[in-house]
Amino acid sequence: MQSRTRITSPFYLGFVLxxxxxxxxxxxxxxxxxxxxxxxxxxxxxxxxxxxxxxWLTLGTAMAATxxxxxxxxxxxxxxxxxxxxxKRFVLGLIDLPxxxxxxxxxxxxxxxxxxxxxxxxxxxxxxxxxVGNPAGISIAMAFVSVPFLINAARDGFSSVPVRLEKAAxxxxxxxxxxxxTISLPLAWKYIVSGLIMMFARGMSEFGAVVIVAYHPxxxxxxxxxxxxxxxxxxxxxxxxxxxLVSLAFFIVLRFLSKKKYAGN
Numbered sequence: 001m002q003s004r005t006r007i008t009s010p011f012y013l014g015f016v017l018x019x020x021x022x023x024x025x026x027x028x029x030x031x032x033x034x035x036x037x038x039x040x041x042x043x044x045x046x047x048x049x050x051x052x053x054x055x056w057l058t059l060g061t062a063m064a065a066t067x068x069x070x071x072x073x074x075x076x077x078x079x080x081x082x083x084x085x086x087x088k089r090f091v092l093g094l095i096d097l098p099x100x101x102x103x104x105x106x107x108x109x110x111x112x113x114x115x116x117x118x119x120x121x122x123x124x125x126x127x128x129x130x131x132v133g134n135p136a137g138i139s140i141a142m143a144f145v146s147v148p149f150l151i152n153a154a155r156d157g158f159s160s161v162p163v164r165l166e167k168a169a170x171x172x173x174x175x176x177x178x179x180x181x182t183i184s185l186p187l188a189w190k191y192i193v194s195g196l197i198m199m200f201a202r203g204m205s206e207f208g209a210v211v212i213v214a215y216h217p218x219x220x221x222x223x224x225x226x227x228x229x230x231x232x233x234x235x236x237x238x239x240x241x242x243x244x245l246v247s248l249a250f251f252i253v254l255r256f257l258s259k260k261k262y263a264g265n
């Protein structure tokens with residue numbers, strides 16, 4: 001239970017000061033960027049077709065990466081939470097690897113994985129698809145760097161479900177599939193939704209891996225970099241502000257819908 005006592009001790013006041021410095025580190029650069037961008041410039045940027053297309057591409061590829069990856073990530077998370085198996089610790093370490101490796105290195109790895117000479121690239125070529133420079137390749141890059149957030153959140157969710165509930169259902173004759181879909185998944189759903197949102201957010205913000213796999217078509221982080229390199233800060237900043245506003249609105253809606261679902265349950 002959280003304490004509601006007043007913060008008067010020098011010890012806690014020191015914590016408040018240190019916490020305020022961290023919040024300032026987060027807030028100050030963002031506030032400075034927003035105050036330095038005229039409102040007219042944001043509206044003008046919003047009318048730019050290239051900017052709008054990049055934002056829709058970013059949202060679409062990140063959403064596709066999240067939903068498609070979830071089909072495999074959620075079952076894997078359940079196995080990791082409930083089963084002990086050979087090389088489990090290795091698998092747990094492997095899952096976190098995309099978080100710690102440089103994203104430029106991740107992009108190079110993915111480029112080799114989906115290039116025309118690879119098995120995946122040749123399979124895609126049978127359907128007339130070149131994954132390099134393609135929205136599908138962008139989604140793969142986004143999924144690679146962001147799927148650990150979903151797996152870890154879902155694993156924590158399944159771990160929080162009491163095992164005795166599952167065992168009781170199994171003893172009453174329920175199949176493992178029925179136990180999963182009627183007990184485990186609903187009780188862990190809050191964690192899973194948070195993981196999905198975090199994965200989506202991380203995918204939207206990816207730059208290093210995506211720019212190697214697909215410079216064109218441009219997602220918004222790549223477009224911001226391209227405009228900064230070609231025209232400077234004044235030309236790139238309105239795009240960054242607009243993208244932050246769109247992302248913020250999108251996440252507010254997602255959080256609202258998820259909380260509404262929990263309240264309904």
